[in-house]
Amino acid sequence: MKINRWLRTALITCAAVFSFGIGVSAQTAFAATTPKYTTVSTTTIKKAPYHKKSAAGAIYNLSHTKKIANLKTYPYTTWYATKKVTLKNGASKALYYKVSNGSGSVSGYVWHNYLTPGKSPFGLKYAQSAVALDMNTGGTVWSKAADTPRPIASITKLMTLYLVRQKISNGDGTWDSKVNTSNAGLKKLGKDKDFGGFKFTKNSYTVRDLYLAGLIESSNNAAIALGQWVAGGSTPTYNKKFINMMNAQAKLWNLTDASFVSASGMEQNSLKPFGYSIGGANANLVSANDVAQIAKHFIADYNDVLTDASIKSMTLDGQKLYNYNNMLPGRKYYQKSLNVDGLKTGYTVPAGYCFVGTGRKAGHDRIITVVLHDQNEFTETRSLMNYVYNNKLA
Known part of the structure; x- marks a missing residue:
């Protein structure tokens, strides 16, 4: 069955907004609907290592108006979290970490569910x-x-x-x-x-x-x-x-x-x-x-x-x-x-x-x-x- 372009776009947008709490594409969904983010709370935490959970996710600035980096382009990077930040977009809230890489050359805010605790296990896939x-x-x-x-x-x-x-x-x-x-x-x-x-x-x-x-x-x-x-x-x-x-x-x-x-x-x-x-x-x-x-x-x-x-x-x-x-x-x-x-x-x-x-x-x-x-x-x-x-x- 074919769905016309307008209806298909509407369905995709609704699904994306709904998925924020589930983590299917939270950041993309917010950017496509209501680009205004506000900070609800900020908590300083003991510096802790994390690495990417999968190929999904990106690091943004605090206002979520600028993408700093895609996590998939840093496959073996350990990210160090120093703050927990709750951000609000519309009626939805989500937990973010403030992170930076080891050298401090890349830093920003990433949705917590895109990361997993611990240092990144580095490896080369092809070199013998x-x-x-x-x-x-x-x-x-x-x-x-x-x-x-x-x-x-x-x-x-x-x-x-x-x-x-x-x-x-x-x-x-x-x-x-x-x-x-x-x-x-x-x-x-x-x-x-x-x-x-x-x-x-x-x-x-x-x-x-x-x-x-x-x-x-x-x-x-x-x-x-x-x-x-x-x-x-x-x-x-x-x-x-x-x-x-x-x-x-x-x-x-x-x-x-x-x-x-x-x-x-x-x-x-x-x-x-x-x-x-x-x-x-x-x-x-x-x-x-x-x-x-x-x-x-x-x-x-x-x-x-x-x-x-x-x-x-x-x-x-x-x-x-x-x-x-x-x-x-x-x-x-x-x-x-x-x-x-x-x-x-x-x-x-x-x-x-x-x-x-x-x-x-x-x-x-x-x-x-x-x-x-x-x-x-x-x-x-x-x-x-x-x-x-x-x-x-x-």
Whole structure:
């Protein structure tokens, strides 16, 4: 049976007003009928933690004329109530809590039935491993299966590029040093539709050029060529030598859950057509904790990596280098308060979506976050960063 539009609207409005006391959509109903709220009573209470009961509900100002935030956009936030307030709208009264998040950046009034007592149980739904590290103290402030070695795809390049910087620091090269890029396998790799991204149109590039191609565009052939340069040559033999150097550096840092077989992060079966498979395990296997340590060393020793990692795009050798970090300013998952300025994305089928994020919220320490084998790496990284800061863990 069809109901005309006027009658349907009237029925919906009546149902919404009636539901205030029941909690089916109290705030929406009031806003649709009588927008004037008055305060009946206010009681100060001992500060108590609450978290959202479901996806419903919102936080308003006291007069209920402005929505401050939807609770569903703060899935892991603990709200601290400091007052009980009875508000009247028309003939109906309802109990509200005055709440704020841990940092005090969001506060307002929420209908009591949208909250449940206790601190929010924080979790990441999709990431198989994750960690948040305080850069200042070096301490882990949150983790999930963080000691389990997993494929890390192009996050590998952080170790490769660190060793490039180390060689320069040791006086064995400069940004302007020339890197041999004439290898046919690497040129073929650069043109590959799945694993390419920066084509070697010349037989040599500067270290700086390949460093930017590896960091920003995540060029696999650039990373391999740089590794060979670090190891002292320009053939697959030196690639294997460089991988030994990667593992030696991991051992020097006491990274007990790290094993490298690839300078770029590509798996062995993918490298084989280009002549760069060294045998053994198929993928680099590194834990989230050990990835965070690599990032920490890189930022501490060569802080300007953050300047380069925050470049959203640039042109090099007539080719566009595109940064896939979608938490940078202007990108889909950007949040101004987090000040994200790095660091590295990664993806292969075995590794899933991986991301090392870093930023520093005003008044807090810089944090490094790692999510491995994720499906929503930027959403979950943003949730993790907000959780750390809102709960004053860094």
